[in-house]
Amino acid sequence: MELSETIAVKRPSRWDEPMDPQMTPADVTWLRSREPFSSLQADAFPRSMPLEGILQNDCRLHRVEPGEIIVREGDYGNSAFLVLSGAIKVLVESLPPEQLGRSERHQASWGEALWSYLRRSPVPESRDPHQVTLANESGESQIRAVDDRQAFFLQDFDAVLSRSESVELGPGELFGEVAAMYRSPRNATVLAATEASLLEIRWQGLKVLRRDEAFAEKLDAHYRANWLAIHLREIPLFRFVPESNLSRVVAKTEMRSHGRMEWNADYKKSRKLAPAEQIASEPIVSDEGRYPTDLIVVRTGFGRMCQAYGAAQRTSAYLGKNHLFGLEEVVHNAVLDTGEPPMKLQNTLRAVGFLDTLHIPVEVFAEEILPFVRRSELPSSAAQKIVRSSASDQDERRAPKRTDTERTSMETAKRGLNAKADIQTGTGTQYDQTDMLEFLVQNRLTNGRQAMVIDLNRCVRCDDCVKACAATHDGNPRFVRTGIQHANLQFTQACMHCTDPVCMIGCPTGAISRDQESGVVSVHEPICVGCSVCANSCPYSNIRMAEVSDRSGKPFTDSTSGKPIMKATKCDMCHQSPTGPACMNACPHDALVRIDLNESAPLSAWLEQRS
Amino acid sequence: MLSKMPFRKRRILMASLTVIAIAAVWTASWMMESRLSNPALLSGSVVLGSVVFLILLGVRRRLPMIPLGSMSTWTQIHLYTGVFAIAAYAIHVPALVVGGYFEVTLAVLFIVVSASGMYGLYASRTLPRVMTAVEGEPRFDQIHWHRQQLSHTAMTLLQSLDDDASVTVLGNYYGQQLARFFGTGPSFSYMMIPTGRQRRRLLAGLKELHRYLEDDGKQVAGQYAALVRKRDDLDFHYAIQFRLRAWLVVHCVFSIVLLIGGSIHGLLAWRFAG
Numbered sequence: 001m002e003l004s005e006t007i008a009v010k011r012p013s014r015w016d017e018p019m020d021p022q023m024t025p026a027d028v029t030w031l032r033s034r035e036p037f038s039s040l041q042a043d044a045f046p047r048s049m050p051l052e053g054i055l056q057n058d059c060r061l062h063r064v065e066p067g068e069i070i071v072r073e074g075d076y077g078n079s080a081f082l083v084l085s086g087a088i089k090v091l092v093e094s095l096p097p098e099q100l101g102r103s104e105r106h107q108a109s110w111g112e113a114l115w116s117y118l119r120r121s122p123v124p125e126s127r128d129p130h131q132v133t134l135a136n137e138s139g140e141s142q143i144r145a146v147d148d149r150q151a152f153f154l155q156d157f158d159a160v161l162s163r164s165e166s167v168e169l170g171p172g173e174l175f176g177e178v179a180a181m182y183r184s185p186r187n188a189t190v191l192a193a194t195e196a197s198l199l200e201i202r203w204q205g206l207k208v209l210r211r212d213e214a215f216a217e218k219l220d221a222h223y224r225a226n227w228l229a230i231h232l233r234e235i236p237l238f239r240f241v242p243e244s245n246l247s248r249v250v251a252k253t254e255m256r257s258h259g260r261m262e263w264n265a266d267y268k269k270s271r272k273l274a275p276a277e278q279i280a281s282e283p284i285v286s287d288e289g290r291y292p293t294d295l296i297v298v299r300t301g302f303g304r305m306c307q308a309y310g311a312a313q314r315t316s317a318y319l320g321k322n323h324l325f326g327l328e329e330v331v332h333n334a335v336l337d338t339g340e341p342p343m344k345l346q347n348t349l350r351a352v353g354f355l356d357t358l359h360i361p362v363e364v365f366a367e368e369i370l371p372f373v374r375r376s377e378l379p380s381s382a383a384q385k386i387v388r389s390s391a392s393d394q395d396e397r398r399a400p401k402r403t404d405t406e407r408t409s410m411e412t413a414k415r416g417l418n419a420k421a422d423i424q425t426g427t428g429t430q431y432d433q434t435d436m437l438e439f440l441v442q443n444r445l446t447n448g449r450q451a452m453v454i455d456l457n458r459c460v461r462c463d464d465c466v467k468a469c470a471a472t473h474d475g476n477p478r479f480v481r482t483g484i485q486h487a488n489l490q491f492t493q494a495c496m497h498c499t500d501p502v503c504m505i506g507c508p509t510g511a512i513s514r515d516q517e518s519g520v521v522s523v524h525e526p527i528c529v530g531c532s533v534c535a536n537s538c539p540y541s542n543i544r545m546a547e548v549s550d551r552s553g554k555p556f557t558d559s560t561s562g563k564p565i566m567k568a569t570k571c572d573m574c575h576q577s578p579t580g581p582a583c584m585n586a587c588p589h590d591a592l593v594r595i596d597l598n599e600s601a602p603l604s605a606w607l608e609q610r611s
Numbered sequence: 612m613l614s615k616m617p618f619r620k621r622r623i624l625m626a627s628l629t630v631i632a633i634a635a636v637w638t639a640s641w642m643m644e645s646r647l648s649n650p651a652l653l654s655g656s657v658v659l660g661s662v663v664f665l666i667l668l669g670v671r672r673r674l675p676m677i678p679l680g681s682m683s684t685w686t687q688i689h690l691y692t693g694v695f696a697i698a699a700y701a702i703h704v705p706a707l708v709v710g711g712y713f714e715v716t717l718a719v720l721f722i723v724v725s726a727s728g729m730y731g732l733y734a735s736r737t738l739p740r741v742m743t744a745v746e747g748e749p750r751f752d753q754i755h756w757h758r759q760q761l762s763h764t765a766m767t768l769l770q771s772l773d774d775d776a777s778v779t780v781l782g783n784y785y786g787q788q789l790a791r792f793f794g795t796g797p798s799f800s801y802m803m804i805p806t807g808r809q810r811r812r813l814l815a816g817l818k819e820l821h822r823y824l825e826d827d828g829k830q831v832a833g834q835y836a837a838l839v840r841k842r843d844d845l846d847f848h849y850a851i852q853f854r855l856r857a858w859l860v861v862h863c864v865f866s867i868v869l870l871i872g873g874s875i876h877g878l879l880a881w882r883f884a885g
Contacts, residue, residue, distance in 0.1 A: 110677055110678070113676040113677060114674070114676065114677060116676075117674070117676050456739060456742070456743040456748070457739050457740045457743055458736075458739055459739055460734075460735045460738070460739055460855045461739075461742065461750075461751060461852050461855065462855070462856075462859075463750070463751075464672065464675075464682065467675075468675035468676075471675050471676055472675065472676050481750065482748065482750070485748065488740075488743050490748065577676055578676075578677070578678045579675065579676060579677065579678045580678075582675045582676065584681070585675060585681045585682060586672075586675045586682050587681075587682060587683060588672070588682040588683055588685070588686040589683065589686065589735060589739075590614060590618075590683045591739075608617070609615075609616075609617050609618060610617075610618050
């Protein structure tokens with residue numbers, strides 16, 4: 001091809017979309033004069049990503065007013081905050097939901113459910129005034145504009161601060177970095193005690209800032225000291241490991257991140273790629289055919305296990321939180337017979353979207369963890385090998401282990417795990433049909449905890465599910481009976497209440513939140529400002545923005561701009577209805593189910609039931 | 612509990628319970644008859660009670676917000692109660708259609724309701740598979756809109772032609788065959804028995820035109836063929852979905868008439884039972 005036939009375009013670059021276009025070089029200079037940036041080594045950063053560039057493009061300056069809620073417990077976020085001036089408070093105790101503008105979950109009685117059905121509005125998306133905006137007793141709204149953004153204020157916050165225990169953070173202190181770096185829910189509510197200036201740093205910036213050794217050490221030390229042990233303890237296979245061993249594992253474990261946290265932005269493009277191309281585009285975490293050096297534990301995100309097959313890669317399983325990669329190989333190599341060659345990795349692990357992993361060195365695993373793992377919970381080939389090896393050795397090491405096991409059984413019980421029962425080791429989720437596995441991973445349906453699946457071979461297309469949904473939501477259905485299809489299964493466009501709820505990231509008022517008990521993600525309409533951030537973030541297009549009106553059909557409008565009031569609407573699993581999900585209960589032919597696709601067992605069992 | 616059970620096990624359980632219930636009614640009737648009392652009163656009450664219970668499914672369907680059990684459980688019980696009601700009816704009546712205008716009407720109503728119910732069971736178990744096998748998942752209420760879109764596309768496709776020969780050949784075919792196909796709904800006979808006859812005829816006609824067309828014209832003819840296939844698939848979905856709705860309307864309407872008639876019959880029988 002002639003060079004003249006090419007089309008010259010500007011190559012997209014890392015900072016094409018700065019976090020805040022208002023950041024000026026003067027702001028950057030000012031930040032560089034303050035801690036911790038003044039002590040960061042500029043030469044630790046590559047020329048393509050200088051420190052100044054990070055401060056200008058990956059950061060945003062905020063002014064917060066007293067009583068303003070900065071982050072809420074349980075929310076998801078992709079940025080950390082550095083206090084530049086003023087004081088902020090981290091609440092040790094949880095605030096009741098209503099103080100955060102979220103109505104408490106109220107289970108309607110039969111009578112209430114019937115009454116609301118009988119008096120349902122003839123107007124679509126109608127609301128009572130109290131459902132549209134939240135005002136305190138003096139009639140003042142708890143949502144106010146601070147500079148150019150909407151913010152939520154805690155009512156009577158002095159009283160709240162005096163009543164509840166809190167920790168004050170001052171200039172130079174960082175918070176929210178664990179949630180930002182490891183995509184986990186915020187573990188405390190933080191609010192401004194005085195007028196304060198904050199620097200919000202998005203996770204991409206944080207990652208690059210870690211190139212400065214001192215900064216990275218500070219972050220890692222904090223994570224290692226406060227969170228890593230908790231995360232390791234959550235792994236069911238490690239439930240009998242004594243605390244002393246676990247603390248040694250903590251010291252040796254490495255944390256790594258792979259892929260892009262904004263996977264939802266790429267999803268719409270990547271799902272259209274051919275499977276081979278999609279797999280090839282996913283970052284490799286560990287490659288097939290290499291000798292394992294670590295046992296890899298998935299902390300958050302999703303991984304695809306695949307094997308070379310013909311000229312391409314074939315998906316063999318997908319991994320989610322707490323799943324282990326390389327267990328069989330690591331255990332096999334830990335109990336090698338003399339002269340026997342070590343086992344190479346049988347699969348490649350790739351990051352689907354983003355993947356956070358913990359890497360436990362093989363020798364640490366063999367020494368500190370393996371003796372406390374039940375043989376019956378290991379992959380069968382590895383377990384057989386251990387049994388053979390211990391029988392031939394007449395190993396006496398098991399005696400002290402038993403006492404350790406007894407000691408840890410109390411701990412295990414405390415963690416809610418049954419010490420006596422075997423658990424299924426999480427080494428990946430598999431299906432009998434490879435094509436189903438490929439389909440679920442390709443379309444990121446593995447993210448769904450309450451995915452709506454319709455068996456089209458039994459569905460008579462009566463739309464009773466949609467009608468029931470509408471009957472439960474004042475005449476407004478919260479899903480459409482359409483969606484992507486694999487064989488006779490339709491994965492319908494209804495909120496899946498995802499494991500990684502990207503819709504919750506960026507909500508300015510915390511209106512979209514996850515219920516800690518049920519895991520249901522719902523919108524608290526009175527504090528929803530209609531900004532569409534959640535609807536735009538949802539990779540599956542399962543959130544819809546609706547203009548709201550009163551019961552007579554008069555639209556609500558903003559008193560200052562005159563623009564219509566919009567609210568985000570989505571499936572809420574009928575969490576206020578006494579029936580549970582109306583769609584599932586209304587299906588006369590057992591064609592529809594709400595199902596967890598994180599694991600294969602529920603879907604396999606459902607398919608088995610009808611076979 | 613029923614909705615969690617494997618389907619095969621559920622079928623065996625429900626069928627066994629139904630057989631036991633039928634046997635119980637038959638035994639009770641036989642015993643009453645051998646004691647020279649009136650077994651028709653018992654079997655008639657059982658039939659009427661069953662019809663009342665069967666109709667409650669419609670009530671449950673309209674109140675999805677009340678926790679009365681899942682619709683699938685109700686449907687299962689409805690199906691087997693229906694079978695039981697047919698058996699109880701057979702025990703109740705001396706002949707399939709008895710004498711007397713009112714009784715004949717009632718008998719015909721019962722037969723229509725039972726037959727439509729049986730057909731519904733058959734249709735709801737077989738037709739979904741047929742629909743799944745055909746391309747697309749159009750919603751019934753949107754099929755008309757889809758048809759209009761296809762008709763519009765077909766019309767604009769003709770306007771996109773530059774070549775005079777193609778305009779003449781395809782224009783003629785469009786005017787004589789395709790305009791009517793895209794512009795009107797499916798025929799009554801197609802709605803009753805959807806076949807691929809018309810689709811095959813139109814596709815063969817378009818293929819036949821290829822020898823009169825240049826490359827551009829052939830491409831447009833190919834696009835028409837795709838539209839014909841799409842429209843036929845849409846009509847097929849419409850016919851099947853219509854059938855799945857129509858039987859239900861027939862079944863429900865006749866069920867209500869049967870309930871009213873049956874209640875009158877029951878009142879009269881009770882009044883004159885002596």
